[in-house]
Amino acid sequence: MRNLQGRLDLCSVNTATLGHREPLSITIDRIAAAGFGGIAPWRHEVENANVTDVARQIRALGLSVTGYCRSTYLPATSQAQFAANIEANKAALRDAAILKARAFVMVVGGLPEGSRDLDGARAQVIDGIGELLETARGCGVPLALEPLHPMYAADRAVLNTLAQALDICAELDPGHEGHLGVAVDVYHCWWDPALRASIARAGQDDRLLAFHVCDWLRDTRDLLLDRGMMGDGVVDLPDIRRSVEQAGYDGLVEVEIFSKENWWRRDPGEVLRMCADRLQTVC
Incomplete structure (x- = not known):
């Protein structure tokens, strides 16, 4: 396992960690000045700016784009809406290419409004x-399928385990032609009894595209917006990172924290300093 001490160049910050409270240009400057090697911006930030200018600023500061977040949900109640969702994602992929993103993060979507057809949503x-x-x-730009915790199956993702994501990869890319893999986010998969076996399989299949860290708080107050800072919860972060890196992952370790009532209320500089400290000491 790589030693992250003194190696923030091996670490990235997902801009959601700072709560989207400032213009993206300021966030980019902050992350670079703090010494991180990468950034993962969100579409609404980029689409509200100029993607070429954003890409130019990121490259000028020596940052890599570890991921572009995130896909438009896929399942729909009509063929027309499904087609529109596909086109929105294609447009986002073109922006991801301008950003030179290492992956386009696919959060695939839950059940369409009013539907109980889980199998149908997964087929879509x-x-x-x-x-x-x-x-x-x-x-x-590779597609990084990100399984979400099963609690999100209704509204955010009917893709819920790493094994399920890898099965999709095998079905759609049996020849390993590239550009299809997985994002391993500890918040969503730490609980999975098959996690280590699935990580090993992802490595064997050369599917590991992204690795996201935060923590799961024992007494979480909000299942979406109360993620913990690394070291504040119950996840064995070094053990999972060891498994991911032993499987062949050599990309950046990306912090992604949604924390409406805690970290999003703090000074962004403080948040980045804490991320840097915890990446180097507890991850």
Whole structure:
């Protein structure tokens, strides 16, 4: 396992960690000045700016884009809406290419409004990823399928385990032609009894595209917006990182924390300092 002490160049900050409270240009400057090697911006930030200017600023500061967050949800109640979702994702992939993102993060979506058809939603997800794969290859930006915790199956993601994501990869890219893999986010997968076996499989299949860290608070108050700072919860972060890196992952370790009532209320400089400290001491 790599030693992160004194190696913030091996670490990245997802801009959600700072709560989207400042213009993206300021956030980019902050992350670079704090010594991190990478950044993962969100679409609404980039789309509210100029993607070419954003890309230029990021490169000028020596940052890499570890991921572009996130996909438009895929499942829909009509074919027209499904097609619109596909087109929105294709446009985002083109922006990801301008940013030179290492991956386009796919949070695939939950059940369409009013639906109870879980199998149907999952079938739409597979169809949608299949339609996006050619665009991803053309743009040179891999699709990183990010399984979300099962508590989000209704509204955010019917993709809920790493094994499930890898099965989709195997179905759509059996020849390992590239540009399709997974994002391992500890918040969503730390509980999974098959996690280590799935990480090993992802490594064998060369599917590991991103690794996200935060912590799961024992007494979490909000299942979406109360993620913990690394070391404040119950996740064995070094053990999971060891598994990911032993499986062959050599990309950046990305901090992604949604924390409406705690970290998003603090000074952004303080948050970045704490991220830097915890990455080097408890991850």
